[in-house]
Amino acid sequence: MDxxxxxxxxxxxxxxxxxxxxxxxxxxKGPRDGIMVYSFATRQKDSVFEEITxxxxxxxxxxxxxxxxxxPEETLxxxxxxxxxxxxxxxxxxIKAIISRENTCKVKGIAYRDNRGNTVFTACREPVDLxxxxxxDPGIAMAPMEISRGCPFRCKYCQTPHIFGGxxxxxxIDSIAKWAKYFxxxxxxxxxxxxxxxxxxxxxxxxxxxxLSKLRSIEGKNIYFGTFPxxxxxxxxxQESIGLITKYCDNTRLNLGAQxxxxxxxxxILRGHTVEDTYRGIELCFDNGITPxxxxxxxxxxxxxxxxxxxxxMIEWICRKGGTVHAHYLTPLPGTPYEKAVPSPVNDxxxxxxxxxxxxxxxxxxxx
Numbered sequence: 001m002d003x004x005x006x007x008x009x010x011x012x013x014x015x016x017x018x019x020x021x022x023x024x025x026x027x028x029k030g031p032r033d034g035i036m037v038y039s040f041a042t043r044q045k046d047s048v049f050e051e052i053t054x055x056x057x058x059x060x061x062x063x064x065x066x067x068x069x070x071x072p073e074e075t076l077x078x079x080x081x082x083x084x085x086x087x088x089x090x091x092x093x094x095i096k097a098i099i100s101r102e103n104t105c106k107v108k109g110i111a112y113r114d115n116r117g118n119t120v121f122t123a124c125r126e127p128v129d130l131x132x133x134x135x136x137d138p139g140i141a142m143a144p145m146e147i148s149r150g151c152p153f154r155c156k157y158c159q160t161p162h163i164f165g166g167x168x169x170x171x172x173i174d175s176i177a178k179w180a181k182y183f184x185x186x187x188x189x190x191x192x193x194x195x196x197x198x199x200x201x202x203x204x205x206x207x208x209x210x211x212l213s214k215l216r217s218i219e220g221k222n223i224y225f226g227t228f229p230x231x232x233x234x235x236x237x238x239q240e241s242i243g244l245i246t247k248y249c250d251n252t253r254l255n256l257g258a259q260x261x262x263x264x265x266x267x268x269i270l271r272g273h274t275v276e277d278t279y280r281g282i283e284l285c286f287d288n289g290i291t292p293x294x295x296x297x298x299x300x301x302x303x304x305x306x307x308x309x310x311x312x313x314m315i316e317w318i319c320r321k322g323g324t325v326h327a328h329y330l331t332p333l334p335g336t337p338y339e340k341a342v343p344s345p346v347n348d349x350x351x352x353x354x355x356x357x358x359x360x361x362x363x364x365x366x367x368x
Contacts, residue, residue, distance in 0.1 A: 001060075001099050002026065002034030011039040013143040013189065013229075014065060014087075020137035021092050031055035035095060038079070039065035039087075042333055045075075052078040060098060064091065069163050070335025072111040073119050082111040085163050086149075088133045090125055127164070130171040135179040144229055145179050147171050147211070148190040152200040153272045155259075156337040157297065157330060160191050168200035173211050180215055185222045185250075193226040194236040205240050212248035222250040231255035231295065235273045237281030242288045254285055257295045261314035262307035265300055275314075282318060292323040298350065298367050299330035299343035308350050316353065319362040327354055327365040 003025040005015050018039075019025055028036070031051065036059045040048050045067050052061055064083035068075040072082040081104070083090045090109040097104045104112065109125035130149060136142045148171070150164040168191070180186050192200065197207025215223050225245060226232045232241075234256050245254065258278045260266055266274065278294075285292040296311055315325050330343040346367055357363035 002032065003095060004028040004032045004034055004036050006030070006036060006038045010041065010044055011065065012141060014039045016136040016141040016143035017134065017146070018087055018091060019140045020134050021088060022095065031057045031059055033058045035060050035062065035098060037062045037064070037091070037095075038068075039063070040068070041066045042070075042331060045071075049078045062091070062094065066159050066163060067334060070159055070333060070339070072121075074334075076111060076113050076119060080112060084109050084111060084121075086125070086128050088128050127167070127169060130169055131175045135171075138182045142182060144187040144189045145171070145176055145183075146189045147176055147193070147196055148200075150200070151191040154270050155272070156269045157300070157333065159333050159335055162335045168195060168198070170197055173214050176211065177214050177218065180218055180221065183221065185224060186215060187224050187227070188230050190230045192233045192236060193230045194232045194241050203236055203238075203241070205238075205244060208241070209244055209248075212244055216248045223248060224251040225249045226254045226256075227251045228255055228293075231257050233273060234258060234281035235277040237284050239284060239288075242284050242290060245290065246288055252289065253291045253293050255293045255295070256281060256285075258282075258311075258314065259295065259297050260300070260303075260307065261296075261311035262303070265303055265307050265311075268302065269300060275310075278314070282321075282323065286321055286323070292318065294318055294323060294325050296325055296327040296365075297330050298327060298346050301330075301338065301341040301344060303344040305347045308347050312350050312353055315357070315363070319357055319360075324361075325357070325363045325365075327363060327367045329367050 003022055005019060005025050005027055007015055007027040038048055061079040062081045063075050063079040064087050068082045069084050072084060075082050081094060094104060094107045094110055097107050105122060108123045111119060111121050114120050135145050148168055150168045151160045152166050152168055154161055194208060196211055198204040232254060259271055261275055263275050282292045298308060318325055332338045332341045354363050354367050
């Protein structure tokens, strides 16, 4: 039975890691006969569900990724199986069971519907050891190196701790260095790059330095740390951590998540840092010649016009000093506390000012 990965630019990082675990799997730009594997987020769900509905193929459809993991029952209206959370162990085991016609109820970490139409959730699977699995197969596809997975914070809008767990796990330095040889420009994925080697709450910059020092010793490579597709938390920006960036790395920009300029909103969303932490971290960036690229979310439930104006005050300050911002309107995501939340409207002044900053090249995103 053919194994087909429904590949697009939205899921390429996931499939770059999973493809080497599925020998013989083929990339597909649409449904084919055989086993069809999809990975998608909430923003892509409608187009994916429409594609499945009109497929007309003799296929077994498997879904994984952020949306299926957060909304398995909805996804099972269209798919035969959902892989819940991490796929490195679950997906190959599920496919093997399907091909061998074994009982899939023994596969941990999946959901499916039984003959009566009831949703069945199998036993949970333990978090994987990242070192046991490749970052990618360079002969198939490459992606930024995942150095950490999980997050100890419980931000109400975020799926990461709900999908990958609250314990931060790290790929070893030797493993990261092994995969780094395939890059000229080294880039990384992590919920907080500066938390490498730590529990995610208490920094271990000594371990960050060991990682960066090892990577710096690889000749002919550029290191971009704490930049897209990764970011850092504001309270992890200190003179010591900025010093590591300027000493070992090639990036002159740092992506950080502020999310709001309102203390009340930060407390309500369980963000785990303060407005003062954000201002202090950004100031340290400017003082050390690093341009901050700062993320904001607007439209949190119960967010007031005053709260939005506090975010706007911070945004204007960042842009005046030479930084940039990325802002977007809240999307309630399945599996999070905000799954059924109704976003607050965005006030006209916020939209007007962000529009002007976007025209000046100082703001990106979608805040309407």
